[in-house]
Amino acid sequence: MAQKVFGVDFGTGTIKIYRKKDGIIMNERNVIATVGKNENKHPVAMGDKAYEMFEKAPEGIHVNFPMKNGAVADMDDMINLWDFMTEKVSGTPKLKGSEFYIAVPADFSEVDKNAFKKVVTNGQGKPKAVKLIDKPICDAYGLGIDIDNSNGDLIVNIGADTTEISIVAQGGIIVTKLLPVGGNFFDMQILNYIRKNYNFVIGRRTAENLKKTLVSATNEDKPVKAYGRNILTGLPDEVTIHSTEIYPFISNVISDIAVQTKSIFEHTPPEITHSIKENGIYITGGSSWISGMDQFLANETMIKVNSTKHAQRTVITGLGEFVENPKKANKYALSLY
Ligand SMILES: Nc1ncnc2c1ncn2[C@@H]1O[C@H](COP(=O)(O)OP(=O)(O)OP(=O)(O)O)[C@@H](O)[C@H]1O
Numbered sequence: 001m002a003q004k005v006f007g008v009d010f011g012t013g014t015i016k017i018y019r020k021k022d023g024i025i026m027n028e029r030n031v032i033a034t035v036g037k038n039e040n041k042h043p044v045a046m047g048d049k050a051y052e053m054f055e056k057a058p059e060g061i062h063v064n065f066p067m068k069n070g071a072v073a074d075m076d077d078m079i080n081l082w083d084f085m086t087e088k089v090s091g092t093p094k095l096k097g098s099e100f101y102i103a104v105p106a107d108f109s110e111v112d113k114n115a116f117k118k119v120v121t122n123g124q125g126k127p128k129a130v131k132l133i134d135k136p137i138c139d140a141y142g143l144g145i146d147i148d149n150s151n152g153d154l155i156v157n158i159g160a161d162t163t164e165i166s167i168v169a170q171g172g173i174i175v176t177k178l179l180p181v182g183g184n185f186f187d188m189q190i191l192n193y194i195r196k197n198y199n200f201v202i203g204r205r206t207a208e209n210l211k212k213t214l215v216s217a218t219n220e221d222k223p224v225k226a227y228g229r230n231i232l233t234g235l236p237d238e239v240t241i242h243s244t245e246i247y248p249f250i251s252n253v254i255s256d257i258a259v260q261t262k263s264i265f266e267h268t269p270p271e272i273t274h275s276i277k278e279n280g281i282y283i284t285g286g287s288s289w290i291s292g293m294d295q296f297l298a299n300e301t302m303i304k305v306n307s308t309k310h311a312q313r314t315v316i317t318g319l320g321e322f323v324e325n326p327k328k329a330n331k332y333a334l335s336l337y
């Protein structure tokens with residue numbers, strides 16, 4: 001019989017799903033394409049397919065990102081997307097009797113945390129139970145941190161639309177803050193810069209690809225060719241952009257992540273700070289792969305930084321441990337109203 005216990009990381013950029021005994025079974029863009037309006041609205045594509053349609057969707061098809069800064073921004077589209085996803089993983093959106101563990105940003109209000117529960121309970125599936133667990137706890141498990149015996153570990157998760165900076169120790173979260181910035185900001189800076197300075201239009205997907213070369217935490221000079229449309233001629237064209245041109249537009253945000261990481265120490269007892277210094281800062285989330293980010297943070301904080309090649313999967317991997325061990329999960333499941 002198919003296992004019916006799932007872990008879900010609703011990332012602003014990508015949704016990751018774990019199924020008991022099967023591991024990570026889905027990693028798809030958090031995007032939905034719909035046609036029609038109001039009661040006639042219905043989805044035509046979701047996930048990676050909908051993302052492919054973004055900026056080249058035919059007239060009448062609306063492509064939407066239902067989350068913003070880590071929170072559910074469009075409940076209806078999010079529920080539609082969720083139904084679409086459950087159908088893809090299980091053959092039916094009516095996933096009765098299932099249990100879900102959902103990772104939520106720790107620095108959210110109860111209302112914003114409960115919005116994720118609503119998505120799953122208000123969809124077509126009628127779950128038996130939905131439990132919410134703070135993301136930094138999942139991250140810690142996914143990074144292999146022994147949180148119950150930890151005297152202090154600092155995790156910086158730089159995602160698509162959020163940066164979550166948290167200290168965990170003795171089985172809990174000591175302090176956490178959520179900054180409303182991540183990789184999407186860099187994509188938009190690249191797109192806007194090229195449009196303004198070269199009269200040249202590129203899509204957001206192109207900007208995201210260019211970012212992997214163009215955005216760097218150090219002001220190194222790396223050129224990359226961008227393909228798009230020249231606004232003046234209206235024709236397809238190419239331009240060469242250097243990372244040094246983009247740097248002035250992104251360096252503030254990169255510096256701010258370091259400043260906010262340093263400031264979290266201000267209210268931290270010395271024994272916890274000592275442990276963090278010994279263990280090093282953990283950076284994770286897809287945008288932790290920004291070139292030179294680890295070294296920049298290490299230089300700014302004067303603490304070594306541990307990066308991971310599983311950066312986009314640490315939250316869902318940690319959730320997976322809870323899915324497999326319900327006793328552990330119960331210890332961390334949030335009891336909200
Ligand atoms: N090699 C890379 N270099 C820089 N950025 C990258 C790289 N690979 C992926 N990214 C970026 O990582 C981000 C996605 O990371 P992740 O999956 O951790 O975010 P998310 O969980 O969807 O978002 P959030 O946690 O903010 O809600 C995107 O902005 C993506 O462009």
Ligand SMILES: [Mg+2]
Binds near residue numbers: 159160315
């Ligand atoms: Mg994330």
